[in-house]
Structures are given as C-alpha cells and as structure tokens.
Amino acid sequence: SMANISLCGSCNKGYKLYRGRCEAQNVDSERSEQFMSLETELDFQDLELRYLLQKMDSRLHVHTTFISNEIRLDTFFDPRWRKRMSLTLKSNKNRVEFIHMVIGMSMRICQARNTTLDPSFFVYVNPFSGSHSEGWSMPFGEHGYPRWEKTRLQNSQCFNWTLLLGNRWKTFFETVHIYLRSRARLPTLMRNETGQGPVDLSDPTKRQFYVKISEVQLYGYSLRFNPDLLRSAVQQVNQSYAQGGQFYSSSSVMLLMLDIRERINRLAPPV
Template identity: 50%
Template sequence: NDQVVCTAFLPCTVGDASACLTCAPDNRTRCGTCNTGYMLSQGLCKPEVAESTDHYIGFETDLQDLEMKYLLQKTDRRIEVHAIFISNDMRLNSWFDPSWRKRMLLTLKSNKYKSSLVHMILGISLQICLTKNSTLEPVLAIYVNPFGGSHSESWFMPVNENSFPDWERTKLDLPLQCYNWTLTLGNKWKTFFETVHIYLRSRIKSNGPNGNESIYYEPLEFMDPSRNLGYMKINNIQVFGYSMHFDPEAIRDLILQLDYPYTQGSQDSALLQLLEIRDRVNKLSPPGQRRLDLFSCLLRHRLKLSTSEVVRIQSALQAFNAKLPNTVDYDTTKLCS
C-alpha cells in the first residue's frame, strides 16, 4: 500500500475574522491569539462584546413608561430637576413689557456642583400670565445644551415638527389669563441636557382679509391703539427629568489605555467600551436626518479634553470599529467646537 496515513492533528486555521491570528504554541490545534474584535474562549475565537458601561455612565431610570407619563402629566416634583434660573431681561413673578424678546435659561452647572452626574430632560413646564383682555400670544423657542459650553453648542428643539411633541396649554382658574405651558418629551424624545435656553416672543393674532384665516403680527409691526398689548409675567419654570451616575475619572482611565494598555487585550477592551458609550450617547441625539455628535460634547465639556484629544479619540474609535465584524458606522453632525 503506497498511501501514507496522516495521524497528526490538523493545526488551527489562521486567517481573518473569526479565524485565529496564531495557533497556541503548546497545542497547535487550538487558537493562541485572535483577530481584532474577537476574544479567545477555550481555544476558539468568538466576537467580543463590550462589558456593561453602567460603571462609567448611566442611561436609564427605574421608572416605567406609564409611571413616567403619569408623573409628567401631574408635573410631579419627584421628577423635577432643580436648575438655576438666569435672565438679564426679566424676573420670575414680575410683570414685564412683552413687546421685546426675552431670553432666559435654566442651567445645572454640573462641573461645579454635580460632577458625578449627567442629566436627562423629559419635559418642561412654564406658567405664563397675561393682563386681562391682552391681545398678545406668547411664542416660545427652546434650545438645549447637552453637556455645557457656549450657547452656539445648543440645538433647536423642533416643537410640533415631524411628529415632535407640541406645547399643551391648560387654562388656570385665576383672575388673570394664566396658562400652564407643558412640553412632554417622555422616553421617546428624552435627551441629555445641561442648560435649557428659552426665548420668549409675543405676537398679535388678527383676522385675515377673508375672515377665515388668522394672521400674526409682531407687536412693533401692529401699532393699533385699539389693541391692548398689556403685560406678561412668568410665575415659574420647571424642567422634568432625572439624573444619572457619571464617572469622568473612569472614562479617562479607559482613554489612557488607548496609549498605555494594562495587559494584552486591554486596549481592545477599552476601545469596545468607549464605542459602546459613544453609540449610546449619540443614540439620544434629537430628531434629524443625522445624529448629533453628542459624544464629542461629553468629552469636550465634562471630561475637559482638548479639541485635538477629542479628534484623536474619535479617529481611534472609527479605525477600530472598521475592523469589527458586522458593524456599520454612521455619520454625525458636529455640535461642539
């Protein structure tokens, strides 16, 4: 018989993806090391899965959807996030001339007072009063700053556009024309916030030339002495939401491992966890064709990293993500400088 019988064990298969990078030196039938994105488990290479990111940053509340909806409807103080009111144009509980735009903001100053927390907004409520027989109608514009920085690093809230919620107005049983204005985001539209910028304008509602339509004028465009512009005041403003655990030092430690890994494989583990944090943060971006790059805002303003450091980290994550199996990266719109 000229045939040779092969009695040796076949070595492991070396290649890309789930194939081994190298075989084990003490047992050639088993994997010794794996390709990027895979972990060694009992001599086989399996896709790596990021460990829980709860140690670094929280995302969820214990409240169920129905509980949250009920508490928001009742504007329950148990889900109120206490913020600092700031305005150079007006004071709460004081009458003012509404002919000119008023700017105000609610801010948390987290880096100073709450460095171990990040915050989620679920809704906002204002109580607005007008003097009797006033012909004005308030117009509100809201901008949300997710993690701090300048006003230019805020995004405009598209109220009543493309299925985004609208303001709900409830008349109060008071001698004045007072209404509760409530905007409910809930779980569907919740997002990070550090500062809420509120711009209040007024407009005058008038009948159109056909009588069947309404035309709105700016107060300074419609100087009809028969119109009673009156005065306006805001009694209170509340932001509803919840605060979550945030550990900036632990995230800095992950970033440090990109350059100085503790052990073999710890760099990949750190990249996986940073990718998971990046994607979960950006998933809470406001509605739009493209997600906002909220993760860069987090690095820039809550970890106080330089612009060049943020760019370097994002580039490392994109390069690592490209090597992972079955992953699709996504484009984001820049928000923070």
C-alpha cells in the same frame, strides 16, 4: 515555541481572538454602567410620565438656577420684544460626577384680560457644560417632535404650558435657554416702541400686552458618570493604537467605548 505556549489558536462562540488571547465579543452591560449609568428607577412609560407631569410630581423636578437679565418671575413685563431666560445646573462646578436628562418642561404664564398676544417660544439646549457649538434647538412639531400643550387654569387668566419629551425625545442637558417672543398685531403708534421701559398697568392701551411668568420647571433625572474612569479607558485605547497594534479595534476596551458611544447616540438630539 515555549514563549507562545499560553497563546490561543481559536476561541469559543461569543469570544474573539485578540493577540493570542480570547476576549468577550459582546460587551458586558455591567462594565458600561461603571463608566456611565443610563438606567434609573425613574424610567417610566410615556403614559406614566404624562400623568406625573400633569401632577407636577416632585420626583421628576430638576433643581436648576434661573438666570435672566430681562425677566423677573411673577412680575409683569412687555413680551412684544424678545426676552431671554435660562435654567442651568452649573454641574461643571457642583456635580461633576453626574450627567442629566430632561424629559419635560412646564411654564405658568398669566396674561391680561382681552389680550391679543400669542406667546411663542424658542428653546436652545446646551447638553454639556462648554461652548454653544454643542447645543441645538428644539424643533417643535417637526418630524413628530412634540409641541407645547396649553391648559387654562380654572377661574384664572393663567395657563400651564407643558412640553412632554417622553422616552423617545428625552436628551442630555446642562443649560436650557428659553427665548420668548409674542406674536400680536400692534397699533401703528406702538410699533416703534422699544418695550424696554417699566410696565404701566394703569394704561389700558398697553396693559393688554403685559404678561408674567410665575413658574418655570424642568423635569428629568440625573445619572452617575465617572469622567476619570472614562478618560483612563480612552488613554488606554490611544496607547494601544500608538504602539501599532493592528488588532486594537477588537480589544475589550475599544468594544466598551463603542458600546458607550452607541448608547449615548440613542439620546442624541433630533437631526
């Protein structure tokens, strides 16, 4: 009929028939970049990343806010009981048009001479601003996941602790929570102490347990993100489905959403 004169009966290769019109079957990556940019000039190879992290290259520095009620940087403390510190971007207030990737982490820890401490870290990552239910714990050394690398500084009791995630394990982050607890054999008289009081550097029986963290640094980069455009696209798909469009799943917008989801899932935390 004249009403259907503009409708297609079939489509060329690379296109799908959708409600009488031919639409691209494969998603244009440039369209995905309008919603979320997942490519950057800082996408180095792992060997390059390792070299840059060893040099602590400022191009990879992520400027975060250090938060802790239990630790002050460059000040000795007793780590025999769990201490917590966080590095956060607070992007939900300051940089809502960006998402952030972490590719590595470093800490400089100084210990007293003849120490019997062996620092142990538990790291919890919150990928986006929101509840902790979205977060996950870094499984150091499991299923190929990297471990901390410890390097002693020359003529010093300080060590650089470095974690290189690289391209395989890089992931989104908003806040990184670091829990420090040191493994040590304690004298019987010290096992019931709380470890919450001020440190006493003049007492040699306790001084051997004290440490200080002089620097904590995250490495990574930021990617542009358009939340309004993505929200609008999701609403468009929902409206198409609500109106009973049985072929809605082959629409270009839906294919675009699936492409973005697949690209994000590649950066999901390890199971």
